[in-house]
Amino acid sequence: MGMTITEKILAVHAGKEKVRPGEIVQVRPDLLMTNDISGPIAVDVFKSMGAARVFDPEKVVIVLDHFTPNKDVKAAKSSTKMREFARSQGIVHFYDAGFGIEHVVLPELGLVRPGDLVIGGDSHTVTYGALGAFATGVGSTDLAGAMALGEIWLKVPETIRFEFTGKPSRWIGGKDLILLAIGRIGVSGALYCAMEFGGEAIANLGMDGRFTMCNMAIEAGAKAGIVEPDEKTLAWLNGIRDDISSQTIGLLHSDEDCAYKSVIRFDVSDLEPQVAVPHLPSNVRPVSELKDVEIHQVVIGSCTNGRISDLRAAAEILRGRKVNKWVRTLIVPGSQRVYRQALQEGLVDVFIDSGAIVAAPTCGPCFGGHTGVLDEGERCVSTTNRNFLGRMGHEKSEVYLSGPYVAAASAIAGRIAHPEEV
Amino acid sequence: MEVSGRVWKFGDNVDTDLIIPGQYLTIQDPIELGKHCMEGADRDFASKIKPGDIVVAGHNFGCGSSREHAPLALKSCGVGAVIAASFARIFFRNAINIGLLVLECEEAYRRTNPQDEMLVQPEFGVIKNLTTGEEFRAAPYPPLVAGIVQAGGLVPYVRMRLQGQEK
Structure with a gap:
């Protein structure tokens, strides 16, 4: 064998x-x-x-x-x-x-x-x-x-x-x-x-x-x-x-x-973008079922989705648009190399023009360590990997896991959104 | 080395963020970590438990991060043993390595209530529920793992091997 x-x-x-x-x-x-x-x-x-x-x-x-x-x-x-x-x-x-x-x-x-x-x-x-x-x-x-x-x-x-x-x-x-x-x-x-x-x-x-x-x-x-x-x-x-x-x-x-x-x-021919809802990465729903979920923060980055393709995907959605006034949008390139590439491709301009923040490469937001810690009652759409109870901050905060397209679209809509909606 | 105490019961998928939330990972002192043990699941856990008490939980205990802070917090706040239907693999290794007693036994999880009195005899893999009188057998360790447990964890095990290399 x-x-x-x-x-x-x-x-x-x-x-x-x-x-x-x-x-x-x-x-x-x-x-x-x-x-x-x-x-x-x-x-x-x-x-x-x-x-x-x-x-x-x-x-x-x-x-x-x-x-x-x-x-x-x-x-x-x-x-x-x-x-x-x-x-x-x-x-x-x-x-x-x-x-x-x-x-x-x-x-x-x-x-x-x-x-x-x-x-x-x-x-x-x-x-x-x-x-x-x-x-x-x-x-x-x-x-x-x-x-x-x-x-x-x-x-x-x-x-x-x-x-x-x-x-x-x-x-x-x-x-x-x-x-x-x-x-x-x-x-x-x-x-x-x-x-x-x-x-x-x-x-x-x-x-x-x-x-x-x-x-x-x-x-x-x-x-x-x-x-x-x-x-x-x-x-x-x-x-x-x-x-x-x-x-x-x-x-x-x-x-x-x-x-x-x-x-x-x-x-996966007809697959819709997927989102994991609190508080386990296995609580997965198609994005269309979650359109009423209002959000307060978006994080795009991490060891899961902080590479250049992820930033390109986010920029494709954010180009020429503004993020919702009430959604803090944090973009964290996974490394200095990714950061420089994003700069050279003009992606960082796209992000700043959209009202998003570009932070130094770090794991901080993903595990509630620092940079984007959530308060009680806040909801975050995040391209990270875990949505356990209290993962990104307060035990009464919520994390929704998605890919960068959905995260960027949600930042604009102020609620969980399919990229085709924006 | 018998362990006995009261049972604190939890469900499936107790993750490492519940055992020790990420904000405490700058702490390396086990005593300090112990003060925040299980804070994500039960804010008062560390003040309620007595030395030797036993955590009984469902499947996939310790899932999530590789933080050794999790078994260190449990051990130093006085938990005598963790009995679970199953363990996440990194947590299981970490616990064995630092000398926190971990036993896999689904039956014990199903048939134990919070606050029951429990006795564990690890060398025989025996778990006794003193409140109900029932007795359970934990899954045996593979021989190599049993060797690390017997040595008292990975530190003495590696120390022995390093001394062997010098000779």
């Missing part, structure tokens, strides 16, 4: 010819990643383990992106701790406040290759699966152990294949497809499993959309999200790194006789 792409990557990193779901393996990651939330605890734990040096200073990436630019003195202390650790350990890939959001930054710097195994101290580490890598999130102690040993244990997950067929309308992006899937299977529907996305609609989806989809695999409880790399992956990597051949990515696919836990099919 053959293997899925996930099993193949795990087998290679475990030094085995074959692995089977359920098997526990020791793997050697190609890359570890941490930030200013998981990092400070990991640094303390690393020391308490009696470790002196990280296993490889070129393979530990530190990105300060959550409470940065420093929200307060406590946040400043977390950043200082990470900076000192990076300096003393000779960490090569250290990125300070405002450089960008980890899951946007690592791929655009070419730090993740198809077939790599990445362990990150952040649940949205699953994002890198879009490149055909196996990437999963862990907590601080696991991360500290991996930094010390260069090794971590993993249970080989079962794979659920999600097959998307049909040609969706122009308003449909990766966010709508992943919300559709999470709505179908629920927030624990892929618990401990890998979600493998494929089919015609994924083949036609750009890399940014694939990042969005893999990013939210965790919202269905998955251990990883993954897309088999193809010519689009190769084209995207072209110019970022030149050592990936079509031969390499040709090996990275699931065998025809592999064993999926299940195959779930979606025809």
Whole structure:
């Protein structure tokens, strides 16, 4: 029997010819990643383990992106701790406040290759699966152990294949497809499993959309999200790194006789834009059912939808229009690179002309950390990934998750709106 | 190492934002984190519970973020064990790693009421509801996980391995 792409990557990193779901393996990651939330605890734990040096200073990436630019003195202390650790350990890939959001930054710097195994101290580490890598999130102690040993244990997950067929309308992006899937299977529907996305609609989806989809695999409880790399992956990597051949990515696919836990099919030809209503990412509705929902804030950004395609989509809607006077519209480019690109393409002018605010790259709004925290009774349409109770601020605030088209249209309408309405 | 105490019951999908809201993630001191434990679900939880009390919950406990602050908050505010129908995987690993007792048992969740008295014998995977007299068996850990639990968490486990490397 053959293997899925996930099993193949795990087998290679475990030094085995074959692995089977359920098997526990020791793997050697190609890359570890941490930030200013998981990092400070990991640094303390690393020391308490009696470790002196990280296993490889070129393979530990530190990105300060959550409470940065420093929200307060406590946040400043977390950043200082990470900076000192990076300096003393000779960490090569250290990125300070405002450089960008980890899951946007690592791929655009070419730090993740198809077939790599990445362990990150952040649940949205699953994002890198879009490149055909196996990437999963862990907590601080696991991360500290991996930094010390260069090794971590993993249970080989079962794979659920999600097959998307049909040609969706122009308003449909990766966010709508992943919300559709999470709505179908629920927030624990892929618990401990890998979600493998494929089919015609994924083949036609750009890399940014694939990042969005893999990013939210965790919202269905998955251990990883993954897309088999193809010519689009190769084209995207072209110019970022030149050592990936079509031969390499040709090996990275699931065998025809592999064993999926299940195959779930979606025809997305007539799909409406999708919105997840409070307080779970699985409470998914078509946008047309939500047109009476008045809103107070819109956030466009995050590791889920803060890439250049997302900003282009938002600008397409906002160009020549004004956002509603009573809707604060916050646009957060995912990295300085995305920010510069948006400037060069004139998107930032579009945003400022529309009355939106453009903020420095940060995770702040998504988790209620800072920059756009919601008050009691406020509703936000957000292109982020979680709408848990109190996620973006007050426990009596509400978050509606959508893609950038719906978010931008809603900013103009002052209520949840389909992009064709504005 | 038996654990016994009163049951605090929660439903499905208790997420990490409920266990420790994002605004507290600049805190790294477990004691401080413990003061805000479960604040998103029950504002007074930390002041109500007594050491050894047991959290019993439904499916997908600890879903959401990878923040280790969540199991740290539960442990340091005195929670003796978390018993759930199922756990989100990162939370489960984090709990094992820091030495917070976590047991998977759907039956115990279904057949336990808030405020019941409960006794847990982790080495046997036994959960006893002292109020109703019922006894349940938790799903056993895989051997490697059991080894980390026995070592007292991942810190002593890694320390042992690092010392082994030096020799």
